Amino acid sequence: MTTPPVPDLTPEERQHLHQFYKVLHTHPELSMQEYRTAERIEAELESMGVESFRCAGTGVVAVVRNGEGPVVALRADTDGLPMLERTGVDYASQDRGTASDGTEVPVMHGCGHDTHIACLTTALRMLLRRRTDWSGTLVAVFQPGEEVGQGARAMVADGLWERVPRPDVVLGQHVSNQPSGTVTMAIGPAMAGTDSLRVTVHGKQAHGSRPHLGIDPIVLGAAMISRLQTIVSREVDAHEPAVVTVGVFRGGLKENIIPERAEFTVNIRTLTEPVRDQVLAAVKRIVRGEAEVAGAPVPEIEHYSQLPPTINNVDAAKQTYQAIEQALGAELVSVERPRMGSEDFGLLGKEAGVPSVLWFFGGAEAGAVDPPGNHSPFFAPPLEPTLSTGARTMAAAALHWLSTPSIAHG
Structure with a gap:
């Protein structure tokens, strides 16, 4: 008809x-x-x-x-x-x-x-x-x-x-x-489907003038964020659309104190389940790996939102x-x-x-x-x-x- x-x-x-x-x-x-x-x-x-x-x-x-x-x-x-x-x-x-x-x-x-x-x-x-x-x-x-x-x-x-x-x-x-x-x-x-993660980076608090006595979660978080940008450019097939965005970064209360913790959020956009699984796994691997290299405690990764x-x-x-x-x-x-x-x-x-x-x-x-x-x-x-x-x-x-x-x- x-x-x-x-x-x-x-x-x-x-x-x-x-x-x-x-x-x-x-x-x-x-x-x-x-x-x-x-x-x-x-x-x-x-x-x-x-x-x-x-x-x-x-x-x-x-x-x-x-x-x-x-x-x-x-x-x-x-x-x-x-x-x-x-x-x-x-x-x-x-x-x-x-x-x-x-x-x-x-x-x-x-x-x-x-x-x-x-x-x-x-x-x-x-x-x-x-x-x-x-x-x-x-x-x-x-x-x-x-x-x-x-x-x-x-x-x-x-x-x-x-x-x-x-x-x-x-x-x-x-x-x-x-x-x-x-x-x-x-x-x-x-x-795209979307996944949102909240990462809590744990460090060791110290005076800003004596950073060798602490573990800086801000520097560590920045390293994590920089490495996360390589997931799409270096790990995902160029024919497969994917986006990884860090939209929030929080850490510290005063300029001369290395804080005990920092926090950032990650937003992931993918079109297929295999790529989604790959990107999620890469985010977790990088976050945990950077913390291990820095001698920091294991970070917390909260997967707080998801849409197909x-x-x-x-x-x-x-x-x-x-x-x-x-x-x-x-x-x-x-x-x-x-x-x-x-x-x-x-x-x-x-x-x-x-x-x-x-x-x-x-x-x-x-x-x-x-x-x-x-x-x-x-x-x-x-x-x-x-x-x-x-x-x-x-x-x-x-x-x-x-x-x-x-x-x-x-």
Whole structure:
């Protein structure tokens, strides 16, 4: 069956989309604290006559039944970031929140999750007025806590897939700093898996003027960090993508005291399990080996966070790609390489045991040189064609699956 054509938004839908997006952008909330955001989503769904329920505290789930047919889940993430917004737009966030360590921080939708919410709710509006073009069940998942990698797991643990009809496919999208109006998709691996480690380096405290009486954990930690940079360049096959980043280093309280300990974090990005295992093993070997050479105690290595790669089911991705291409035009849709960023979206399809597909839509001004990207304090996608593209793309993808009599998981 051919996917029904996806018309443009009505003027009323576009105006409402812009207004709702601006409210969301002005009032972001931190991960797993999206209380007002959840209430706004619920009110939006209620205005469409769509019932919803809470899942994992601040997650919102809606189910729209329209006769017999496939079950299609659509996902949008909802959390903001602890960042001070510097976009200069008149709807910029001035809100603040409480971080996990108890400190008060500025909050911004610096990753574009506000666009995801607004586009999904608008896609639902479009699909509701096109009920005669499709048959089946829509499950809209507004997921909290993507930025901390907790939201998808929390919703599954709270019985998400037991509380709704089990989907045949899970679809999601993410805004990025590619040109507004465009859509890109990877066929197969789409985003890297990530592992985060915390390394505690133990030394021996001494006076700064008598370093020979101590074991300096700062110098030792620096040696570890320098050697870690050789894993990708000298151990991993050049054809296999991998990233090793040290994002935090802490050690010492005073310039003339060699401290007793230092700490740093390691973030690893890989696309395949064999490379992940290789990099993890190399990190542990180097950290422990450098400590042994320095005559220092064995370091502590805490593996505190992990997300699997996001893998687009090949058959489902090809079908979804074609539907989006049909809706937007071939000149605006293209296949891309996997990205080394990470997402917890893939866990939703994995835990449901069904295919999932994630794609990206543009949020950068046309012709912009080096436009601000996600997690930049200057990231503010132009309203159009960003928002209309996101809404139409989600509607087109859903319409394809909801107008397909049978779905083979492949």
